[in-house]
Amino acid sequence: QVQLVESEGGWVQAGGSLRLSCSASGRFVSINTMGWYRLIPGTQRELVAVVTNDGRSTYEGSVKGRFTVSRDNAKNTVFLQMNSLKPEDTGIYYCNSIVVGDSGQLYQYWGQGTQVTVSP
Numbered sequence: 001q002v003q004l005v006e007s008e009g010g011w012v013q014a015g016g017s018l019r020l021s022c023s024a025s026g027r028f029v030s031i032n033t034m035g036w037y038r039l040i041p042g043t044q045r046e047l048v049a050v051v052t053n054d055g056r057s058t059y060e061g062s063v064k065g066r067f068t069v070s071r072d073n074a075k076n077t078v079f080l081q082m083n084s085l086k087p088e089d090t091g092i093y094y095c096n097s098i099v100v101g102d103s104g105q106l107y108q109y110w111g112q113g114t115q116v117t118v119s120p
Helices: none
Strands: 004-006 012-013 018-026 030-039 046-052 057-059 067-072 077-082 091-100 106-110 114-119
Touching: 004 091, 004 106, 018 030, 018 091, 030 067, 030 077, 046 067, 046 077, 057 067, 067 114, 077 091
Parallel strands: 012 114
Antiparallel strands: 004 018, 018 077, 030 046, 030 091, 046 057, 067 077, 091 106, 091 114
């Protein structure tokens, strides 16, 4: 019904930057939220950043000031600009979205995950 397709992650040294993108396609009335979670080795999956349809964003504390989430509503695409990357940012990043179905119901979808590696 709905697909979330993520761009490739990448590898950078500490202090570098990467940008991720995620595009939603399929059947939905609208998108309530789009954002990113990550799975850091040895930890549970955690919210990184999310942006709502009306432009409000929130960030995990350790990425605030370094990462920026943005959204192109016309293209149903969310971006994550990651600056000043640290080795502890290494992990698998998953796109996430909550969409509105044709009867007003809410559905949550996940992207396939993409690897981000930051070396010391």
